Amino acid sequence: MLDSRFVRENPEKIAQALRRRNTEIDLAPFREIEERRLSTLRRLDDLREKRNKVSEEISRLKKQKQDAQGLIEEMKGVSDEIKELEESQRSLDREARDFLLTLPNIPNESVPEGKDETGNVEVRKWGEPRQFDFEPLNHWDLGEMHGIMDFERAAKIAGARFSLMKGMGARLERALMNYMLDMNTSKGYMEVLPPILVNPESMTGTGQLPKFEAELFKIADPGFYLIPTAEVPVTNIHRGEILEEEKLPVCYTAYTPCFRREAGSYGKDTRGLIRQHQFNKVELVRFTRPEDSYAELEKLTSNAEDILRGLELPYRVMALCTGDLGFSSAKTYDLEVWLPGQGKYREISSCSNFEDFQARRADIRFRRTGKKGTEFVHTLNGSGLAIGRTLVAILENYQQKDGSIIIPTALMPYMGAGKIGE
């Protein structure tokens, strides 16, 4: 969410940001609401001041056993007017906030211009895609061959876009989860295991609501949502709090299952593990001072890269362009891992700086040491990493001619085996 005063006073900056994002939103209704909201507010404050003063007077008169009936009668009218104004104030507040909640974040100046994903810019590349002397298989063929994935039964149990991992497949998933968490905690991230059902306030805090309800699974009875990413519960750990400057940056890592409707992605990645309604992910979250957040984004991104490097998986880093940027983000790097089965790089992590966009929604502030007042923190997060897609990358990149799969050295302690298959 953007600051209402900022939007009010910088309409041209907002318009420009929206243009860069390829988004069309008319600001006129907001300006009109704000005009009414502020004039109502000023009138309301005046009347309340009067009420406070006269109430004091009434109190004094009554103490002196004098008649205050005239004043009381007079105040009845004032009181009624205050009530009316309060009512319209409430609805104007809500209208203004509802509008602001649908405005996306302003892209940072360093974000490349572009209208869609074709405008994304490769920042760097690591590792060389392996040359195969045979036709590499897809991960689902490999999975089936080794009996470690069972999509048919997953569909029976739940439906399409669910998976059932078995034997060494399930074990590999668990090994990756532990490997990633150990890696992240060794770099100073505190491990947390948060709720995966959250309330609407948390979803609003990180920006999933109100705009993206259609992408979420919702529990019917008590209004919980299943999280689409650990970003939601972890960022909301500090919702409504004021942090101390010396504690920053606050860094968390969390493993959670993630749940996404994937509405509108019919026909995309229908086979295999790439796009699931439920998948596992380890997330990195940082709360920082505003002046540090871009350096922290580089740090967070390299922390996610370290995991790919540790697994010796070739990848590249893409800077998302203005047209491809997520709603809440001011700047995002995507990590894309090489998948021989598809012959292309696929997203495996997304690392973003939200600046104060989420912090303002979720009311997460900090106090500078020795200074008065508070400021919003900057929040960042990134996958470190999507576990299912990492598993896919390992199967496809480490497959051998006979179909067996070599386990990356770094994972061997977690797997207790060096190989899947003969």
Add this chain to the structure above:
RNA sequence: GGAGGGGUGGCCGAGCGGUUUAAGGCGACGGUCUUGAAAACCGUUGCAGGGUUACACCUGCCGGGAGUUCGAAUCUCCCCCCCUCCGCCA
């Protein structure tokens, strides 16, 4: 699910219809004193919105929301959270 008890400033804790502009304490900060420190004493002490060049000033905030009243931390209703006991349960 049933019964009861609670949610007040950074923390503890009083207040239960009208100098509450929230007592008192702890903590923190500043000062006096001191060779220095401690103690003692004095003072200061939140958040948000409006407003101002900046001050001043005004308003709101006692878990959240709605209401009663000239006036609500205090009374009524709804909701959330915490604690104790019972039931159920991994």
